[in-house]
Amino acid sequence: MVDASTTPLLDTVDTPADLRKIDVADLRQLADELRQETISAVGVTGGHLGSGLGVVELTVAIHYVFDTPADRLVWDVGHQCYPHKILTGRRDRIRTLRMGGGLSGFTKRSESEYDPFGAAHSSTSISASLGFAIANKIAGKPGKGIAVIGDGAMSAGMAYEAMNNAEAAGNRLVVILNDNDMSIAPPVGGLSAYLARLVSSKEFLGLRDLAKRVAKKLPKPIASSLRKTDEFARGMAMGGTLFEELGFYYVGPVDGHNLDQLIPVLENVRDAAEGPCLVHVVTQKGKGYAPAEAAADKYHGVQRFDVITGAQAKAPPGPPAYQNVFAAQLIKEAETDPTIVAITAAMPSGTGLDKFAAAFPDRTFDVGIAEQHAVTFAAGLAAQGMRPFCAIYSTFLQRAYDQVVHDVAIQNLPVRFAIDRAGLVGADGATHAGSFDVAYLATLPNFVVMAPADEAELTHMVHTAAAHDSGPIAVRYPRGNGTGVEIPAVPELLEIGKGRIVREGHKVAILSLGTRLGESLKAAEALEARGLSTTVADLRFAKPLDEALIRKLLTTHEVAVTIEEGAVGGLGAHVLTFASDAGLIDGGLKLRTLRLPDTFQDQDKPEVQYAEAKLDADAIVETVLAALRYNSKGVVEGARA
Numbered sequence: 001m002v003d004a005s006t007t008p009l010l011d012t013v014d015t016p017a018d019l020r021k022i023d024v025a026d027l028r029q030l031a032d033e034l035r036q037e038t039i040s041a042v043g044v045t046g047g048h049l050g051s052g053l054g055v056v057e058l059t060v061a062i063h064y065v066f067d068t069p070a071d072r073l074v075w076d077v078g079h080q081c082y083p084h085k086i087l088t089g090r091r092d093r094i095r096t097l098r099m100g101g102g103l104s105g106f107t108k109r110s111e112s113e114y115d116p117f118g119a120a121h122s123s124t125s126i127s128a129s130l131g132f133a134i135a136n137k138i139a140g141k142p143g144k145g146i147a148v149i150g151d152g153a154m155s156a157g158m159a160y161e162a163m164n165n166a167e168a169a170g171n172r173l174v175v176i177l178n179d180n181d182m183s184i185a186p187p188v189g190g191l192s193a194y195l196a197r198l199v200s201s202k203e204f205l206g207l208r209d210l211a212k213r214v215a216k217k218l219p220k221p222i223a224s225s226l227r228k229t230d231e232f233a234r235g236m237a238m239g240g241t242l243f244e245e246l247g248f249y250y251v252g253p254v255d256g257h258n259l260d261q262l263i264p265v266l267e268n269v270r271d272a273a274e275g276p277c278l279v280h281v282v283t284q285k286g287k288g289y290a291p292a293e294a295a296a297d298k299y300h301g302v303q304r305f306d307v308i309t310g311a312q313a314k315a316p317p318g319p320p321a322y323q324n325v326f327a328a329q330l331i332k333e334a335e336t337d338p339t340i341v342a343i344t345a346a347m348p349s350g351t352g353l354d355k356f357a358a359a360f361p362d363r364t365f366d367v368g369i370a371e372q373h374a375v376t377f378a379a380g381l382a383a384q385g386m387r388p389f390c391a392i393y394s395t396f397l398q399r400a401y402d403q404v405v406h407d408v409a410i411q412n413l414p415v416r417f418a419i420d421r422a423g424l425v426g427a428d429g430a431t432h433a434g435s436f437d438v439a440y441l442a443t444l445p446n447f448v449v450m451a452p453a454d455e456a457e458l459t460h461m462v463h464t465a466a467a468h469d470s471g472p473i474a475v476r477y478p479r480g481n482g483t484g485v486e487i488p489a490v491p492e493l494l495e496i497g498k499g500r501i502v503r504e505g506h507k508v509a510i511l512s513l514g515t516r517l518g519e520s521l522k523a524a525e526a527l528e529a530r531g532l533s534t535t536v537a538d539l540r541f542a543k544p545l546d547e548a549l550i551r552k553l554l555t556t557h558e559v560a561v562t563i564e565e566g567a568v569g570g571l572g573a574h575v576l577t578f579a580s581d582a583g584l585i586d587g588g589l590k591l592r593t594l595r596l597p598d599t600f601q602d603q604d605k606p607e608v609q610y611a612e613a614k615l616d617a618d619a620i621v622e623t624v625l626a627a628l629r630y631n632s633k634g635v636v637e638g639a640r641a
Contacts, residue, residue, distance in 0.1 A: 009033055015089050016063035016114070024064075027259050031060050035288045037091070038082050043307040045097040047105050047427070050286040050299040051080035051150070054180045054256070058148070058281060059083040061262040062176070065270055066146060072116040072132040076125035076149040078106035080178075081115075088114035098427035100604030106431060120431030121396065122346075122369045123156035125149045126175055130162055133172035144172045144270075151179045152346065155368030160246070166276045167247035173276040174269055179253065180283045243278045252280025257287060319482040323420055325455040326477065327352030329462040329491065330389060330418075331359050339387045340466060343367065345374045351391040351420050371396050375403035375415070382413040387466060391418040394434025394476060401440060408472050409444040415472050416465040417441075422451070422476035423514070423565030424596070424610060429603035434476065435596050438513075439569035441474055442543040448473040448496055449542040451514035451564075455482030457540070463491035478515055478565065480606065497544035505533035508624050509557040511550065513539050513564040513571045516615060520563060523620035532624065542571045545578055554584045554591065559627045561620060563594040565610075570595060590627040594619060 009026060010033040013019050022030060035056045042049045062073060063084075075081045085103060086094055089112060096102025104111060106120040117128040129145030136143045153159060154177065166173055243250045251269060255261050262281070269277045285300070286292025291310025292299035305312040320328075334340040334356070341363045348354040348366050357364035367374045371392055378388040397404070397419060408415045422434035442449045448468065452458040452475065461475040502517070503524055512520040517538050524534035537553060539546060542564075554560050564571040572593025579585045596613050610616050614623075 010037060010086075010091075013087060014091075016068050016087060019060070019063050019087060022064075024259075024263065027060055027064065027263075031057050031259065032288075034060065034083050034086060037086055037094070039289050039307055041086075041094040041097065042082065042302065043305050044095045045099065046302055046304045046313075047082070047097050048079040048300060049289075049302050050292050050295070051180070052082040053287050053289055053292060053299075054283040054285040055080050055148070055178060056083050056288070057257045057259055057262060058176070058178065058283065059087065061259060061266055062146065062148070063087055065263060065266040066144065069113045069116065070142075071144045071146055072129065073114070073146045074117045074125040074129045074132075074148070075107055075119060076147065076153045077122050078119040080148075080150075081107050084114070085112075088112055098429075098603050100602070100608060102603075104429060104603065105427065106429075118431070120428070121399065122153040123149070123158045125153075126159050126162035126166070129175070130166050130169055130173055133169035137169065137172055144174055145169065146174045146176065148176045148178055151177065153369055155346070156370055157372065163243070163246040163248060163276075170275050171272055171277065175248065175276070175278045177252070177278055177280045178256065178283055179280060180256075180285050248276045248278040249274045250278050250280065252278075253282045254279065256281035256283035319484040320455060320487075321352075321481050322455060322458060322477040322479070323350065323352035324355070325458050325482060325487065326391070326418055326420075326462055326475075327355040329459045330466075331356055333463065333466040334360055334363065337387065337466065339385065341365065341381060341386055341388050343374050343378050343381075343388055343390045345369060345371045345392055345396060347391075347393060347396075347420075350393070351418065353391050371400040372403050375400040376407045378415045379403070379407040379411065379413045382408075382415050383411070387414065387416065387469075389416045389418050389465070391420060393421040393432070394419045394437040395421060395432050397437060398440070404441070404472075405444060409446050412446045412471045414469045416468070417472065417474035418462075418465075419474055419476040421479045423478045424601065424606055424613070425479045426606040426609065427603050430600035433601065434478075434565075435567045436569075437474070437476055438542045438564065438566040438571060439573075442570060442574060444472075446471040447543055450475045450494075450540060451542060452477055452540075453512065453515055453517035453538045454485045456485045456487050457538075458482075459487055460492045460494050461540075464494040464496075467493060468496070476514070483515075483518060494540065497541050497546055499537055499539040499541065499546040499549050501535065501537050501549075503534065503536040505535040506556065507532050507558050508534040509553040509560040510534060510536045510620060511539055511553065511560060511562045511571075511575065512536065513542055513562070513566075516563045516565060519610075519615070519617045520620060522617035523624075526617060526621045527624060530625075532628075539571070542574065545574055547578060547582075550575060550578060551582065551584065554579055554589055559590045559592070559624050561592045561594060561623055561627075563615060563620060565596070565615065567596050568593075568598060592623050592627055594623060 009022060009030040035053060038052050090103060093103050098105040107115040107118055109115055109118050125147035126149060129147035133145035149159060251265060254265050269279055303312040342353050342356045343365045344351050344353045345367055346369045348357060353364060374390055378390040381388040419437050422437060425432045438449060441447050450461045452461050458477050465473045465475055508527055510520045510524060520536050524536050527534045562572040562575050572595050579591060585591055594615055601609055
């Protein structure tokens with residue numbers, strides 16, 4: 001055993017195997033050191049803090065009791081995994097969290113064998129852990145699947161779909177419900193802790209198993225009554241009847257910060273012969289750090305901060321964030337239109353709808369982490385004559401694609417989609433990038449898909465969406481601040497499917513969708529300096545295309561380049577298809593498309609990501625020159641006079 005009196009315990013732990021060498025009586029000290037290391041690291045990098053602080057003791061207990069990585073531990077969402085990363089061989093890199101070339105802010109399979117399943121979206125952990133458990137059962141391996149899922153993630157139907165199919169896993173599946181916000185059980189106390197240890201003990205489970213075998217030999221009515229009596233008695237004492245009905249043996253609630261309670265309960269669960277087990281653990285977000293405990297959001301996501309004071313680094317004053325521009329205009333629309341309602345899926349502040357809710361609490365609906373329900377709920381509202389705005393991050397709207405197709409598009413219902421975090425998102429990396437929404441929406445009949453070049457254009461588009469009653473309409477916009485343009489007091493009602501020319505030229509045409517317009521204008525200046533007269537168009541709409549404008553540009557310019565903050569299959573593909581169908585590329589037109597690369601880009605600063613993706617001014621210039629076959633001596637061949 002390690003001598004805790006002379007050595008910082010955390011310095012002796014590189015992997016969970018080292019952790020298991022520590023005397024159980026010293027784990028409290030280790031947890032305290034782990035909490036301080038987490039605070040120190042996030043103070044340097046920023047990131048998700050409160051959720052990680054809430055599971056410090058739970059992280060220590062799981063790795064102490066279970067045989068990770070043979071037992072496969074899956075953290076739901078993964079934003080609470082910083083303490084886990086410190087204990088699993090990544091402490092030396094923990095101050096590179098969410099940075100280019102550094103550690104991901106979520107679990108990631110390629111990063112460590114202790115991250116058996118990548119997670120950054122909610123409510124996937126039980127399904128994945130069930131997969132690990134069943135695979136081990138089929139292979140005859142002893143390893144368990146362990147899912148740690150927060151109570152917020154239990155608002156998603158996928159968690160219950162998994163639990164409904166979990167019985168086949170037997171005792172290889174353990175679900176730990178981390179109840180850290182909305183307590184769904186009576187307060188944790190000495191009695192409930194005692195009961196949790198009792199009902200998870202070998203002695204109790206042995207007696208219960210004996211009772212089940214005896215009951216099978218009794219007449220069915222008596223056996224059924226005995227089963228119901230057992231469920232009722234334990235449900236009255238501890239809750240958990242719902243989980244029992246789904247086939248889980250429920251244990252809890254347990255104080256998630258009390259290692260003397262946690263460890264014996266987890267050991268009992270580990271050794272139980274029962275089937276799938278759910279351990280209900282109550283924790284506090286931000287635990288152990290006063291500024292986080294006092295914050296309303298428990299320091300869920302933070303900038304770099306001063307560890308002593310808790311003061312977060314403030315960005316210099318700048319233009320408003322796109323999400324706030326959206327919210328401000330939506331509030332204005334709702335002031336004169338009582339049919340406007342707003343829906344979010346557990347992201348009120350992230351989408352700006354917290355501001356709308358303050359103004360219109362009865363017309364704002366946070367449905368929890370339930371994007372599928374959010375979309376169909378909006379469809380029902382639209383079918384009844386309301387004007388719903390469904391505000392969901394691009395990456396999360398992917399979870400509701402069938403509902404978008406079946407419940408909205410096919411029925412041509414006027415649901416307004418406000419798609420936040422479109423394009424690349426910086427530190428959150430590939431799991432949160434809004435790369436695919438243009439491709440997956442613009443392919444659908446009846447849809448209108450818009451993308452503003454700046455915050456003024458976003459104001460116009462919110463106004464336009466509010467007035468659009470003839471079918472579904474979406475506006476996509478990026479994370480972060482706008483460009484600083486003046487926001488109009490009176491927004492413009494845009495003509496559907498019509499773009500605009502923002503710079504006139506005659507040799508090169510740049511067709512921009514979204515906030516790459518600024519880079520397009522920079523590229524035009526650089527091309528003009530080379531004697532290449534350049535037109536820049538802001539198409540505004542990915543669907544329907546402004547075919548008249550595109551036809552004019554493609555037939556009057558030698559080179560045309562499309563640029564968008566989305567994956568292949570988006571604007572560029574639609575322009576190419578139109579040009580091909582219209583016979584516009586038969587006469588030597590050089591048409592090129594710039595879009596996100598066919599890769600999942602890791603986290604970095606957004607400007608670095610876009611440069612790597614070849615979606616900046618330099619890349620546009622390079623593409624044009626290559627199309628014209630320029631070299632250092634000028635035009636080599638193929639260019640018209």
